[in-house]
Amino acid sequence: MLKKLLISLAIIGLLFTTASAAENKMFQTVNPKDATLVKTDSSKEFCNVCGMHLTKFYKTSHVSTFKNGNKEQYCSIHCQAKIHNHHKDKIKSIEVVDTNSLKLINAKDAYYVVGSSKKGTMSAISKYAFLNENEAKTFQKKFGGKIHTFDEALEIAKNSMKKDNTKVDKNRIKMAKKGKKIYAAMCKQDVYPEFNSVGESKKYIIDNNLCKPLKPKMQQAVAIFLYDPVLAANKDKMIKVPNDAKCPVCGMFVSKYPKWVAQIDVKEKHTHYFDGVKDMMKFYFNPEKFEHNHSKNDISKMLVTDYYTLNAIDAKNAFYVIGSNIYGPMGEELIPFKNKKEANSFSKSHFGKKILKFEEIKEELLY
Known part of the structure; x- marks a missing residue:
């Protein structure tokens, strides 16, 4: 039984390695040296909401600075919208990555091209930001979409939240089932806490050395399972x-x-x-x-x-x-x-x- 489980995990690891290689070719992905990551704790490299790797989804990344001085970074305006829905009054300012320069800019000053042919992050509707309107128009001319303000793009993200979440949860089911197997084989079984997000779950795994060394995709799978075990349930x-x-x-x-x-x-x-x-x-x-x-x-x-x-x-x-x-x-x-x-x-x-x-x-x- 143990031998079969270990063989299964080896196959999962190979699949995750192949998937990671494919992700490196995504439009959103940048070289880590070109990314600005603002957090200083163990969650520095992943989204506080969904747990996805920030440099792989960097071109859609957003940063919230809270009134208490804390900063969180998200892979997308979709995850930013989730936080905005619950903690709007606690947010002091929001920044977004300029698609061309890769620098963080004030989201209120950005021009968002919504619905281009480039793939979206956590949403079927892509949203890429630009500091310069002419650069947004150049991108729009080449890849399609419509130009919106931050507030308009945020509202679009909120309106599509339910539909996007349904698709995300559907995609997460396979990951959660793999995460359940990995958790059973490679993690401490005496811990089973409750979490408010995949990002929170992932940070807990890291901070508490919950599992043996895991590849990033395997760690993400365990985080998804612990956050929402219903996804892996029969x-x-x-x-x-x-x-x-x-x-x-x-x-x-x-x-x-x-x-x-x-x-x-x-x-x-x-x-x-x-x-x-x-x-x-x-x-x-x-x-x-x-x-x-x-x-x-x-x-x-x-x-x-x-x-x-x-x-x-x-x-x-x-x-x-x-x-x-x-x-x-x-x-x-x-x-x-x-x-x-x-x-x-x-x-x-x-x-x-x-x-x-x-x-x-x-x-x-x-x-």
């Missing part, structure tokens, strides 16, 4: 949640939290979905409090999501870790595992206070 074995399903306890849309979903089926094919075991158990003990009159005898099935595999498992046969340092959508959570061995391993790594069987969960623990 969707057929997960709890399937309707997009409009709301948790009857907290009112949140459950489909936004696939790693935490729990489910109660009552007789006559009626189903309730929850954004975590804690809310499911609150409902189980006291449905009247949430405007339902089901009795425990009405329940035909209860499912929870196994923390490691994300598979749906029988809630009454699962083991639950309480008091750990991993939080769900509603804060402290009862974290489910298919067997006690995995619950023990998780509890030791994440400061769990206790492991409970289903019948040991008491209502007072939930509040």
Whole structure:
């Protein structure tokens, strides 16, 4: 088994090496000596949002300087737009790479050629910036597209965000599955934290020496897997949640939290979905409090999501870790595992206070 896994990883490494060679021919790529990288920590060479290598996507690179003096660098206006959506008020200034000079310029002064025949970064619609309007027009004449201001280009990036993210996630699925194999073979198994971005995940891997030496593409694959393990999960074995399903306890849309979903089926094919075991158990003990009159005898099935595999498992046969340092959508959570061995391993790594069987969960623990 180990021999097959090592052979598989060797093939993955070869594929990543071939892919890296192809990337070096991309229009966005520059010689590292010609790139201006502004960060000073272990994330210096990759995008803070998606984790992609900045010199390989340098010609679309953006830099945000925050009011607290911190600087972050992104591979594209797509990733810049993600940060802008959440932290607009914290940003002091934004710079972009001038396509011709490769120097950082004030994004507000730039002329963006949007929709040229040159490939985009993180988006099907390419966006390249120029300090000089005549140079933008020369590029436009040769490669097509329309000229926009920064604000207009940013709005275009925001409007295409959902469509672009769908495509990015589709492309990431293969990487996440490879990352899962690499993580299992070459990384510490006692660490499984939560991350807000691939870039944050990648920085954690580096700062904590989480894995044996990895090629850049392999490291990126592990970062993608750790950031969003749902991408590597078997969707057929997960709890399937309707997009409009709301948790009857907290009112949140459950489909936004696939790693935490729990489910109660009552007789006559009626189903309730929850954004975590804690809310499911609150409902189980006291449905009247949430405007339902089901009795425990009405329940035909209860499912929870196994923390490691994300598979749906029988809630009454699962083991639950309480008091750990991993939080769900509603804060402290009862974290489910298919067997006690995995619950023990998780509890030791994440400061769990206790492991409970289903019948040991008491209502007072939930509040």
